[in-house]
Amino acid sequence: KNQVEQSPQSLIILEGKNCTLQCNYTVSPFSNLRWYKQDTGRGPVSLTIMTFSENTKSNGRYTATLDADTKQSSLHITASQLSDSASYICVVSYNAGNNRKLIWGLGTSLAVNP
Amino acid sequence: DSGVTQTPKHLITATGQRVTLRCSPRSGDLSVYWYQQSLDQGLQFLIQYYNGEERAKGNILERFSAQQFPDLHSELNLSSLELGDSALYFCASSTNPSGKNYEQYFGPGTRLTVT
Numbered sequence: 001k002n003q004v005e006q007s008p009q010s011l012i013i014l015e016g017k018n019c020t021l022q023c024n025y026t027v028s029p030f031s032n033l034r035w036y037k038q039d040t041g042r043g044p045v046s047l048t049i050m051t052f053s054e055n056t057k058s059n060g061r062y063t064a065t066l067d068a069d070t071k072q073s074s075l076h077i078t079a080s081q082l083s084d085s086a087s088y089i090c091v092v093s094y095n096a097g098n099n100r101k102l103i104w105g106l107g108t109s110l111a112v113n114p
Numbered sequence: 115d116s117g118v119t120q121t122p123k124h125l126i127t128a129t130g131q132r133v134t135l136r137c138s139p140r141s142g143d144l145s146v147y148w149y150q151q152s153l154d155q156g157l158q159f160l161i162q163y164y165n166g167e168e169r170a171k172g173n174i175l176e177r178f179s180a181q182q183f184p185d186l187h188s189e190l191n192l193s194s195l196e197l198g199d200s201a202l203y204f205c206a207s208s209t210n211p212s213g214k215n216y217e218q219y220f221g222p223g224t225r226l227t228v229t
Contacts, residue, residue, distance in 0.1 A: 043116065051116070089156070102159065
């Protein structure tokens with residue numbers, strides 16, 4: 001069964017600290033993995049898209065890693081800011097005929113406190 | 115601003131009623147997706163249209179229906195509403211969903227409250 005699991009479910013850190021969010025997936029055939037940031041009550045915004053051959057991808061203070069062998073990904077946030085408080089969602093895309101489908105994780109809720 | 119617009123922003127209605135949510139995709143995007151997000155839940159994919167035709171179906175109830183018009187805007191119709199239908203409904207658009215790294219751009223959502 002195609003699944004995406006994220007951990008931790010929620011996380012509280014102090015402003016300026018680093019943190020790492022995890023995503024494990026059992027999706028086949030794998031196409032790519034995305035990380036989204038969703039502020040409360042707003043639509044998700046893409047942070048990174050990683051394909052099978054990419055191990056690391058950065059977007060400012062966000063760095064995503066992908067281990068296609070172990071089917072794990074992580075999102076590392078450096079020098080957190082209050083505005084990083086949001087839900088971070090891991091999404092895995094797989095091939096389904098002539099279309100690509102997405103499996104959405106439930107997200108990690110991050111709170112950055114001053 | 116993603117370029118995807120959704121109306122209305124908020125909607126309050128009673129059980130048993132019917133509502134229509136509207137979405138305009140980004141200029142040039144042919145594909146529209148509808149998602150439901152209940153309180154503290156993940157996004158649930160409902161349905162996808164591509165250039166006017168249904169492309170994929172997710173966990174969409176029979177009481178719900180959608181369509182994409184020739185001008186590419188889309189409407190999601192929710193009927194016989196129940197309390198459990200209260201949620202945020204997001205629309206997203208993309209260019210070519212067959213492309214390997216196609217990007218989905220999300221609208222601001224419509225918050226539906228059923229009382």
